Amino acid sequence: MNAWLWCGTTFLGLGLPPVIWGVASGPLSRRVLAQNTGSTVVALAFLLLAQGYARPSYTDLSLVLSLLGPVGTLVCVRLLADDLSAGASRWSTAVTALCVAASLAVTAAVCAAAAPGRPMVKLLLIGALVALGNVIAARALSVGVLEEADGTR
């Protein structure tokens, strides 16, 4: 099994259990944060698995998830605004920084191995979407909710 599959396995094996634990217990804001982290972990795992199985068409999965993940979280934040008004969970900044760092690292590693040209542009786009989506979701969780609490109901 080549190194990429090992990375993908450890990524899923070490990344998802804390996500499942985070979404199963604790305050609601931390659960939404855990769900958002889960979509980041799986999107990056898809990039590694695509490289590991030598199937570039699997990166479409990562592209779609990098778009739908943040949408899912933003929908939860919008619909649960009144339950989330207790403010962002204290894990928020640390986890977001970790996710953005992980997405940059994985994108760089996968781009290094990918053929230059169109495939690399696609991988860079996916990495950027994952990182950006993560930052926006974390911001929506912390700031977006508070503003609505004071805004007109």
Next chain:
Amino acid sequence: MTIRMRRWVMGTGAIGLAALFVAAFMRLPRFGGDRHPYGDRATDAALTRHTANVVSSINFDLRAFDTLGEESILFAAVLGTVVLLRQTREEDRVPPRSAAVDPWVRRYALAALPVALVVGLYVVAHGQLSPGGGFQGGVIVATAVHLLYIGVDYRALERIRPVALYEVGDAVGEAAYLLVGAAALIGGSAFLANTLLPYGTFNTLTSGGVVPLLNLAVGIEVACAVVVLVSRFLDQAVEITDAASDAEGAGTR
């Protein structure tokens, strides 16, 4: 039938089912085994019809009639939801108040909207080549439309999403699927047979004969069906209130 008794009955039933499961699984072929007779034949059939994505070839070519049934299930479910969640007499529709959304979230939602639409259409168009197809792309397009609800508010979404148009789109998608099938019938071969169009060169957008057309029809139908479905739920949750809960001043964002 107290709760406790019910749990015991459920427990014994579960243990019996578990025993049957294990007995059945012992006789299943080994996980990862090498004997897949139908799969090999389906792959060969798809390759002769120049369809790169064998799963799409099965869905829209070898088993097109089953996919017609599946789309009719989707159509009937959306019809059922529309009937169930309609606004009854004693309920009135309160226009939702606009919501203050963080400017960065708004910019991201409005920027991500076109990107998600393009990705959705890409997934539908390349249905018979790369992973994806009419259904997956349709749901992505439908989700992209709702980005406006997240970015701005419900009223903006209602302006660009006339539900009647999407209900017509849902029906047009289903009808297009049927017409393409009937065209094969008129063309002298069986209903939904893939003999109408040339199979084109392998791994190009026009390859696969009828498969891209059916893919597009399913894409249109699923996108419109999901938009109608979510709009009915959104109306119920955000707008429609009955006299009883009016006192609570509902009709939030």
Next chain:
Amino acid sequence: MTHLFPYLIAGWIFLVGCYGLATSRHLVHAVGCLAVCQSATYVLLLAVGYREGGTAPVHSDLAPHSRPLVDPVVQALTLTDVVVGATVTALLLALVIQVAKRHGTVDPDELSELRG
């Protein structure tokens, strides 16, 4: 033993979903448990179709007959299963909203006591 593992996991998910469905105190939670039951069928179907060392039956980036393929028929069945799963969940949720409107409660036990 490992060749039975995926099937046992599918069986476990189904039984857990049934347990949740039977002991649920909120109809929307019951619909969620039904979705869990449905996902057990996805796992079982795809586990049956897996081939050791096989790859996806998608030839957009793969030369035909170059590598062993996983069974595509099972994937088409699972795709239909996911579609029907989504529509069944949506229709059941619509029914739950109607039950809440008509009977004013979403607790299955309370429902059974209400007549008419």
Next chain:
Amino acid sequence: MVSEDLVVSVCLVLVAASATVAVAVREPVRQALVLAVLGLALAALFTVLQAPDVALSQLAVGSVLTPLLILLSVRKVRRRGHPTGDEAQR
């Protein structure tokens, strides 16, 4: 290639864990979030079982559509539902 089974086994355990948690969480809103994570774990399992089409549709349905519909239904039911029903599950 026994190692490919390792990836499959890891994903299977993750799916079983998130399915058990999805049933164990009794409150519908929290269950919607766990179902979203279950959808992600299933998509990972399908990709490892070499079924990208099914993983894509599970992503589209499981991580956005189902939680959205459940949250909207809970919002309607909670506002409309029996008050005692709400207190019991909050």
